[in-house]
Amino acid sequence: MSILVDKNTKIICQGITGKSGLFHSQQCRAYAKEHRPGEDVFVGGCTPGKGGTEIDGFPVFNTVEQAVQKTGANCSLIFVPPPFAADAILEAADAGIGLIVCITEGIPVLDMARVKRAMVKSTSRLIGPNCPGIITPGVAKIGIMPGYIHKIGSVGLISKSGTLTYEASWQLGNIGMGQTTAVGIGGDPIIGTTYIELLAMFEADPKTESILMIGEIGGNAEIQAAEYIKSHVTKPVAAFIAGATAPPGKRMGHAGAIISGGSGTAAEKQAALEAAGVVVAQSPADMGTAVKKAIEKRK
């Protein structure tokens, strides 16, 4: 088992004729071919105005609606440039795509506020934007992460950061552990899915035995997650918070990674998580071992 992604997931890419869109669609298709030969996992893409054509074997459609009708896709990977990304997300939701994964970085924050508002009644789930995507090792890769570092295993991984997710997965691999599913939720102030919803899914997933949560400075999502863990999560949880050394008022790459007015610091997040019984890695080199410690602590 896993969360969000399973053997029934059929993927299209919005923005498939762009450079990144095509490259990563090819990578995701190759991952599926390697692990599930003979199955159709990545079924096509959309670019308005290029419908009816084909690109490297992927059928291209003008609209998501058409792509869904023709391919039965239920998941969309979005590589549309920032000015048009919000519209692309809403198009996918309108076409009934259940899982929308938006990789695009640099979407105006008020566009995301509009998306959030428009999706209140939608049954679609949005992951991201500004995220590396989702991978269920051995089943499907829907994003830009290198597939081979994610081993099949029992850790549920939730992270705001891309390369830090790779680092964590690599560390887990070194100690013989892998993931049920790894989800990059994105580093923007307004995102589709946050820690709590994913914690609940991992808690309910029978294959997931422990959870690693990677956060960073800015906002209070990690603190809310800590409160949730305290009362709802029975599985062992480990965490790391990036940005302990970041100065206030400076944006650290991610739009959401900024300490404003003394709140959103790494120290307060670490304290809240520890108070909830989470094993917090003090050094980013210890993310993998922190999971091990969390498991041993529960024994």
Added chain:
Amino acid sequence: MKIHEYQAKQLLSAAGVKVPRNVVAKTPAEAAEGYTKLGGEIAVVKSQIHAGGRGKGTFKQHPDQRGVVLVKSADAAKDHASRMLGSTLVTIQTGSEGKLVSTVLIEEGLKIARELYLGVVVDRESGGPILIASTEGGMDIEVVAHKTPEKILREPFDVEAGLRPFQARNIAYRLGLEGPSIRAAEKMLTQLCKFFIDHDCSMVEINPLVVTAEGDLVVGDAKVAFDDNAMFRHQDLLPFRDLSEEEPMEVQAQASGLSYVKLDGNIGCLVNGAGLAMSTMDIIKYHGGFPANFLDVGGGANVDQVTEAFRIILADPNVKAVLVNIFGGIMKCDTIVTALLTAYDKIGIKVPLVVRLEGTNVDLARKMLAESGKPIIVGTDLTDAAQKAVKSLGA
């Protein structure tokens, strides 16, 4: 993108938000003319920099001169302006290096009955914009929020519909306004929230919002910042950018597609990915060192970007060692090493360079490093790399 108070007031005024009558002056003579033009007895001369705490701030060149002063004559306006313009203002927010003042704002004095606080920001929790108000105007709002959280009023509003008039009235009554001030507040609050949305702001702060003796509401001070990601649809706002207010290296990095933030330490960092870049700073500190910067070369860094990144890091005279931390995912490690070695030759790196590589094609990349003949220190993992970088300072 931040803008100056006088620019913010110009934009707010155009959007129907009431600001004091004012004159912008670049010379002492213009300041004197401004005072005369305003025609009142009292005027305020305000130094224009992108930092708060100006009223209590003083100038490096004139330790007795404050950044904001009341004046009662054209001569006094000229006098103060002559000490402000071309001088460096140091406030609690500027750091000890201060900021150069090249513009002053001359404003009519207001008959102040009360001072309130208004702010509009994006609220992560409600996933949309929020209006924040308080009776404690003129104070540091963070301090108010910390000490007396009950004095902070929060009103999330709809990004499409804007702040509804009833929401504005609710806030107005809760702030203890009455009589003609209620109507004034209804207008100002709704306009302010509309301004926030229309201009894709990341922050609008009116502190203080002045309630005049007549019950009118006027913007005392204004801080406005725009969402950098939305500037593509606000080309008209680009001329408001003041590059002299920004760290020159951060501006240069931005132009090369790099994300760079200067810090106070002495170990330069070059990393791919924002989260890993922050973590690299953290692990340096964890092992007793001090990072000199945050630098994210992004996912698809090429030779030019890596070269530029080195140039920016090494331009900081405090940098005594550099730690490169790359987790090659889609980006292959050997590509990074090619870029690294090319940059090394182009720049001529004279400080110890510690490189930690992991990910795709790492073995090939390590072999290339070893065979390069360059005195590059290889870190086997994050901890090893950070320890070696810290240790290299003592060598």
